[in-house]
Amino acid sequence: MAVIRDMIPPFELYQPSGVEDAVRLVGEHGDQGWVLAGGLDTFDWLKDRIKRPAAVIDLGGVAELGGISETDDGGLEIGAMARLTAVAESGDVRSRFPLLAEAAGLVATPQIRNQGTLGGNIVQDTRCWYYRSGWPCYRAGGNVCYAGTSRSMNREHCILGASRCVAVNPSDTAPALVALDAEMTVANASGERTYAARDFFIGPEIDITRMTVLEPGDLLTRVRLPAPQPGARWYFEKIRDRKSWDFSLASVASVLHVDGDVVRDARIVVNGVAPYPVRSDAAEAVARGRAPDDETGQMAGEAAVQDARALRHNDYKIALMRNLVKRSVRDAA
Amino acid sequence: MQVVRLRVNGDERACGVPAHYTLLETLRYGLGLTGSKQGCDKGDCGACTVILDGRAVLSCLTLAREAEGRELRTVEGLAIGTEPHPVQDQFDLAGAAQCGFCTPGILCSSVALLERNPSPSREEVRAALAGNLCRCTGYEKIYDAVEAAARKMGQ
Numbered sequence: 001m002a003v004i005r006d007m008i009p010p011f012e013l014y015q016p017s018g019v020e021d022a023v024r025l026v027g028e029h030g031d032q033g034w035v036l037a038g039g040l041d042t043f044d045w046l047k048d049r050i051k052r053p054a055a056v057i058d059l060g061g062v063a064e065l066g067g068i069s070e071t072d073d074g075g076l077e078i079g080a081m082a083r084l085t086a087v088a089e090s091g092d093v094r095s096r097f098p099l100l101a102e103a104a105g106l107v108a109t110p111q112i113r114n115q116g117t118l119g120g121n122i123v124q125d126t127r128c129w130y131y132r133s134g135w136p137c138y139r140a141g142g143n144v145c146y147a148g149t150s151r152s153m154n155r156e157h158c159i160l161g162a163s164r165c166v167a168v169n170p171s172d173t174a175p176a177l178v179a180l181d182a183e184m185t186v187a188n189a190s191g192e193r194t195y196a197a198r199d200f201f202i203g204p205e206i207d208i209t210r211m212t213v214l215e216p217g218d219l220l221t222r223v224r225l226p227a228p229q230p231g232a233r234w235y236f237e238k239i240r241d242r243k244s245w246d247f248s249l250a251s252v253a254s255v256l257h258v259d260g261d262v263v264r265d266a267r268i269v270v271n272g273v274a275p276y277p278v279r280s281d282a283a284e285a286v287a288r289g290r291a292p293d294d295e296t297g298q299m300a301g302e303a304a305v306q307d308a309r310a311l312r313h314n315d316y317k318i319a320l321m322r323n324l325v326k327r328s329v330r331d332a333a
Numbered sequence: 334m335q336v337v338r339l340r341v342n343g344d345e346r347a348c349g350v351p352a353h354y355t356l357l358e359t360l361r362y363g364l365g366l367t368g369s370k371q372g373c374d375k376g377d378c379g380a381c382t383v384i385l386d387g388r389a390v391l392s393c394l395t396l397a398r399e400a401e402g403r404e405l406r407t408v409e410g411l412a413i414g415t416e417p418h419p420v421q422d423q424f425d426l427a428g429a430a431q432c433g434f435c436t437p438g439i440l441c442s443s444v445a446l447l448e449r450n451p452s453p454s455r456e457e458v459r460a461a462l463a464g465n466l467c468r469c470t471g472y473e474k475i476y477d478a479v480e481a482a483a484r485k486m487g488q
Binding site: 114 | 376395396442461
């Protein structure tokens with residue numbers, strides 16, 4: 001199991017200065033290569049010597065991936081290497097997508113937001129502590145889940161979407177991006193392709209070793225946010241053990257289109273409850289056509305957790321998810 | 334082994350370190366700048382905090398090569414000539430350092446804060462120092478010292 005040592009084993013370091021070079025290097029090194037963005041997730045793995053890549057491709061020098069710019073259709077394009085502080089403080093993001101600014105500003109600590117990137121926050125690996133400690137679980141290529149048994153310590157694990165693995169997605173910005181209907185651009189040696197944020201994150205039933213569609217050789221380069229609809233209401237809340245800073249136990253991000261006093265459309269996304277950010281179709285269906293009040297929120301919350309199943313130590317997450325969804329409908333502003 | 338060139342506290346410094354050395358390891362073992370502390374070495378404690386291009390970052394989770402060509406300041410470079418930085422002075426006067434292990438990182442986070450926000454509220458000071466653990470738990474005097482330094486610097 002993990003023995004924490006104080007130095008990282010050697011690797012070859014590549015520091016491309018352009019996207020083309022970066023994509024080529026990531027392709028050449030395949031599953032022996034590791035993409036370094038802000039370093040928060042990366043060095044945790046490398047210092048514990050659980051992941052031991054032969055080559056590290058540092059994107060820090062790829063200036064064109066760090067920008068935040070307006071798109072022709074009135075939306076925003078954010079490079080994968082934009083620092084979380086830049087996202088949280090950007091005037092464009094704050095005025096047009098305050099939901100994302102809020103989520104980015106609630107990630108970890110000032111230092112981590114100063115060096116951590118939007119792309120890194122999205123694609124970071126799960127925090128399941130059995131997996132992070134190097135136990136040979138399904139996600140690590142083994143044939144057992146240590147977190148899902150009746151004797152496991154699984155307070156932080158999932159209540160939805162389990163499929164052999166019960167880990168959760170830890171990202172704060174991921175649910176915001178799904179709620180905002182963002183689009184991710186992925187580049188590799190054969191070109192670029194785009195994914196709706198909702199489809200970018202995958203569950204263990206699709207591939208138990210990955211949290212996203214990214215495969216060896218792929219690079220997340222940009223996130224595009226479509227133009228915000230005028231008058232849309234939003235809500236974000238992150239629940240964590242410590243108020244000063246921590247990963248979330250659960251979080252909710254919602255965008256509501258309200259006409260008169262009726263919800264015309266809603267996107268309600270909960271993270272920290274499944275291996276991927278969960279867009280709750282059931283809660284959205286309940287909210288549509290009703291007033292965004294306490295009663296509707298209550299019903300939406302009940303609908304959101306109808307399929308939830310607790311592990312031994314995480315039944316509190318069912319109540320938490322129900323209440324988060326309720327508040328995200330009732331208190332969106 | 335490759336030569337890393339860093340601009341530290343206004344000086345051009347070069348030393349030979351392997352590509353996988355962190356900025357913290359390079360400062361401490363390569364350049365003899367042992368003010369930045371190696372605490373958790375995982376980004377939890379903030380004892381290794383330095384100021385890179387005006388922002389507080391964790392030198393334990395930054396490769397030395399990532400800091401090349403950028404403006405780096407460590408606790409050794411905060412003093413102004415022979416005078417302590419006002420934040421250092423107020424830490425002394427307020428008794429804000431106990432064992433002192435967290436102090437270099439907290440000084441760097443505080444200076445980075447005051448350079449962007451010269452008169453922070455108590456809440457803003459607390460938020461700016463959220464990533465710096467003090468296991469002596471003397472936070473109130475640390476916040477007092479940062480506020481006092483802000484007042485001094487504003488005079």
